[in-house]
Amino acid sequence: MPLKASPADQALLLDLQQLDTSLQQLAHRARRLPENAALEAIEKQTAELRARLTAEEGTAEDAQRELSRIESDVAMVEAREKRDRDRLQATSSQKDIQALEQELASLANRRSDLEDAELEVMERVEQHTAVVAATRAELDEMQATRENTLAVRDDALGGIDSERKQATANRETIAAKVPAELLALYERQRERYGVGASHLRARVSSASGVELTGSDLAAVRAAAPDDVLLCPDSQAVLVRTDESGL
Template structure:
């Protein structure tokens, strides 16, 4: 392929822009905030699972406490009724029976109240656990929101720079011969680098140093000949820096 030396040299400017664009794309994908957000999101998911379990534990205790309260209220109602019958008087046998039942109800009430107290203590601990998890969820959500804000700010900066580079690329690529640009783009699509400076006997793409016939091939090639590296197949651009 033939192309004017000036056009070949412009490939280096184009490659510089394309390299910068590739670096920006890589930077977008590898922002530390992305990994941070992913880590915090996993943390939030685990905390949410813990919150659900802690909430279920509190709800279960609330249900049990409510059941005990109903049982205690029933005992108190029964005691009040028996006390009223005792106060009204009656046959000795009936009074003794009511007194015995009152003693039984008092023991029952004490047992229920002790059990309820134990449950209330358990609920206090369970609620504290739930509140601690909620606090951790809030803190993690705030950390994720801060990381997302930093990510969005970085994305905006990258996008701005990408737009600037893309705008600079368009006229540069438009001035190149179609066949030369097509070859460059094909090579770049395959390897990420379409053209590189040939300097000090080395291909700027693969860094291989040329000797003997390979070096003579480059030296003897006409200035408008598009020379490619035999090793990496990239376009080797010759300039005054090439030392030929």
Template sequence: MKADPQAQRRMLDLQAVDTSLAQLAHKRKNLPEYAELDRLARELSALEDERVRVQVGVDDLDRDISRLENDIDQVRARAAKDQARLDAGTGPARELEALQHELGTLARRQGELEDAELELMEQRESAQNSLDEVEQRLAALREKRDEVERTRDQTLAEIGREEEFRRSGRTPLVSDLPADLVALYERIREQTGMGAALLRSGRCGACRLELSGSERTRLKAAPADEVVRCEECGRIMVRTEESGL
């Protein structure tokens, strides 16, 4: 293939743009924020499970406390009824004595229930403190996640603007180059990731290998407008005064 030497040199500009675009694509795909968001998602999931577990404990204690309060209310109501009957002083002495005995039993029962309720309330306070602590950690993690997402989105926007700028500069480069040269370049780039490189000091700028003696001789004899390729990696080698031929 033949191409004007100046057109071949402009291939290096095109390759520089494509290298920048490839780097930007790699950066987009491998943002550190992705790994950080994955880590935060796992932590949030585990902490949410813990929150649910602690919340269930608080709810269970609330139900137990409510049940005890109902029992205490029933004992108080029964004791008030018995006390009213006793204060009225009507009825046989044996019945009044039984009421006094029952009032003593009810007082002990009320004390037991209130002691149990107090213990549960202390447990409930401890459980609520644990729940509050978990919810604070959840809020902090969610805030951290939101912050990382904002950083990710800002970085992606910056990458997008840079990509747009690079692509806008690529279009006129491609338009000014011979179509067959661009087609060859694109085919090689699709296969290897790089279409063209500078031949500098007898080394291919793509694979970094030094040319053999016979290859140097061949390239030195090749016309300036001949498109040459590296015998090792197959990329287009652009010859300039730096090529060392």
């Protein structure tokens, strides 16, 4: 036996469909907030900055290790020079004096070369340290931008969530008024086809946007007001009202 429901009960499905459409639109808005795309871009840029920082820190650490090695070599040369000077003051052997003076001259040249290298490496350490500091500053700025964007996104989501809760509450109120079998049909058609109810207005189905053909329109006209019909194109429950143009 075909499902029957009063025109008033069938008309409730239009309100239900309107709320379901609103809920879908709210979910779409939540997914498509511009802040979501901005956050994705920020995450990508942050990952790139972190990778760059890791490489820059590695370069700076290599330069610092090189500087430490040179400083150690300088300290060793200076210690050797002190030892030779002490020995030079303590010896009276002409042969030892000549050998120590030659070694001190060689050590002076070695220390001069090391100090030149030390200055060059110190400059590189300073440059690499500045680069690392600049990248860290970029990361800090990016983090601040991320936090601000999150705040804006969460505020927008809060507004959408309030609308969703209100629409859900209204939907529950209306659904409670719809006869169980009619509601089950609506839910089934909505799940299968995306739309549960379609308003027939001026002989056009709102769900499909298509005007009913002559034969379909004749079948609708022949149906009793409490007959539950389906739209031939969208398969949604076809709700007839005074605007249907029958």
